[in-house]
Amino acid sequence: MIKSVSQISSRNGWSCVLSLLIVLFSAAAFGSTYTIQIGAPNGANDTLVLQGALDECVNYHPAGCEIRLSAGMYLSGPLTTTNFHGSIVGKGMDATVIDALP
Numbered sequence: 001m002i003k004s005v006s007q008i009s010s011r012n013g014w015s016c017v018l019s020l021l022i023v024l025f026s027a028a029a030f031g032s033t034y035t036i037q038i039g040a041p042n043g044a045n046d047t048l049v050l051q052g053a054l055d056e057c058v059n060y061h062p063a064g065c066e067i068r069l070s071a072g073m074y075l076s077g078p079l080t081t082t083n084f085h086g087s088i089v090g091k092g093m094d095a096t097v098i099d100a101l102p
Contacts, residue, residue: 033064034086041072045101050074054081061086071095 036053050067057065058081065086076098090096 034061035066035068037068038070038074040070041074044075045077046074047077047079047101050076050098051079054079054084057081057086058083069096069098073097073099075099075101077101 034057036056038049038053042049053067057067062083062085065084067086067088069088069090071091072095074097077100
């Protein structure tokens with residue numbers, strides 16, 4: 001169950017927003033059993049950290065996983081995953097933002 005959803009914005013259109021919303025929506029149906037805590041954003045490019053967390057969930061915790069993001073603005077390129085069963089949780093809509101890199 002998603003406890004809090006981060007604000008998602010995109011400079012490059014709605015495709016990034018739609019992709020992340022689909023991931024978040026599909027995750028709501030599954031209980032999370034393992035938690036990955038992501039540290040503060042680096043201010044430049046957080047794609048590898050975010051993709052790594054998604055990959056760890058799919059590869060090592062297929063029964064359920066929760067990715068917890070710290071407060072701040074995460075800058076990311078495209079993220080891809082299949083069979084992700086879990087949730088992505090931020091510190092609140094005004095505290096955690098995922099923004100698409102140009």
